[in-house]
Amino acid sequence: MxxxxxxxxxxxxxxxxxxxxxxxxxxxxxxxxxxxxxxxxxxxxxxxxxxxxxxxxxxxxxxxxxxxxxxxxxxxxxxxxxxxxxxxxxxxxxxxxxxxxxxxxxxxxxxxxxxxxxxxxxxxxxxxxxxxxxxxxxxxxxxxxxxxxxxxxxxxxxxxxxxxxxxxxxxxxxxxxxxxxxxxxxxxxxxxxxxxCAKHIVVPVAIIIKNGKILVTKRNDPHRPEYHERWEFPGGSMEMGETIEENLIREASEEAGYIIEPLEQLKQIYIKEQRYPTWSYQVYLIPYICSISGGTGRYNDAEVLDARFIEPEEMGEMKFVDKNEAMFKKFLPELKQLIKKYHL
Missing domain, CATH: 3.90.950.10 (Maf protein)
Incomplete structure (x- = not known):
């Protein structure tokens, strides 16, 4: 560096x-x-x-x-x-x-x-x-x-x-x-x-499953065109003193309007690096399969423009935020096994 x-x-x-x-x-x-x-x-x-x-x-x-x-x-x-x-x-x-x-x-x-x-x-x-x-x-x-x-x-x-x-x-x-x-x-x-100095940001990612379909949200971020109107999985950075499970539950509620139950962390962690002239950061994306236990599904329009459940095959037809699509392709085989394991 x-x-x-x-x-x-x-x-x-x-x-x-x-x-x-x-x-x-x-x-x-x-x-x-x-x-x-x-x-x-x-x-x-x-x-x-x-x-x-x-x-x-x-x-x-x-x-x-x-x-x-x-x-x-x-x-x-x-x-x-x-x-x-x-x-x-x-x-x-x-x-x-x-x-x-x-x-x-x-x-x-x-x-x-x-x-x-x-x-x-x-x-x-x-x-x-x-x-x-x-x-x-x-x-x-x-x-x-x-x-x-x-x-x-x-x-x-x-x-x-x-x-x-x-x-x-x-x-x-x-x-x-x-x-x-x-x-x-x-x-x-x-x-x-x-x-x-470089910041290291931990972001648990909620892979929320319902009837075999995956919840994705369209990001509302007009000041950053590279993210705006692109699809992603619900998630956000950890707050001080927060556990991964607590973070997933809070973010799913705030962004997507669902009460979820975190079930199991997927094996791979995905790292995104961003460099600027005087500072840099790395984001660690931690995917976690989750089920829905309640909520209205009414998303937060300050952060989200749209939300929908999709079939895995639909991923290739949608524009995703940066690492989300590559991450999904890598963990898809494991995800399919976990969907069967938890009868989702």
Missing amino acids: KKIPLLIATTNKHKAKEMLSFLGDLPFKFLTLNDLKNVPKAPAEAGKTLEENAILKARYYGEKTGLICLANDTGLFINALKGWPGVISARVGTSGKDRRDRVLAKMKNTKNRQAEFRAVLAIYDPNAESLHTMGGSTKGKITKVPGFDNGFDYDMIFSVSEKNKIYSEMTVTEKNAVSHRGKALIKIKYLLQNIY
Whole structure:
């Protein structure tokens, strides 16, 4: 499967490594600004909040490159300094050492060393013009003496309260488990999976038999011409917590107006795949032979244009939705045996 390019808007190799340890198993081709032939000039981070700056960067690089873009903004908020350096954490000095020295100088005679690291991640898709943000925070203390330099400005002076350990002394795995960015990244990961990763949809299909004939319905779906006015078997996707049998009973009632009794699942499951530029899905069709125990047969005209019972031989004379006809031809021999077995 072709991977979708996703730009991580950073030139910091340490930050990229940290983020990819979370996101690397997703089906994207990850790029950083260092991978671009022509790197856009960095935008001015004029936002008053971390969220504003993360959004600003994600939109800017996304629109400049045409790529889905992930940007972040982080800040160190120190209680005794009324939240300073906060939103301007990355811009209070000329280097990482300069920034740390300024913090330690301001905190020199301060007993209250409580602080909080905060992060906001923004993901922007210029093609869909969609924007999402996620945040995370971690409480800790400012140390009096710097620890190991791991490439992040403030990590060597921030001790995480729950671990009693300095950020820079943690492995990437340890840090991602407790860090402000890690807490935001796991939310972004689930978001990316939900939006862009392949969906797997289970659809039980009711093969409803009456007097040896099979119920088929004509689909009402004018916004999708490839499905509209084509015949199919009653069925629909599973709802959360629903069993196959419960789904069949609900769908047959909603679509066809019949109360049914699911009898037996046919052996083969049929898979339909659909791919689009930024997302894809697979539908698993599970055919199930059913009998009628009640109902009026009054179908739902919002979903169905017509419904009728047909002989198996009539299938070839009707236009069916996609996999329905091929599926029927494959399970027909087994279906005929089950019709005899259940005296349908």
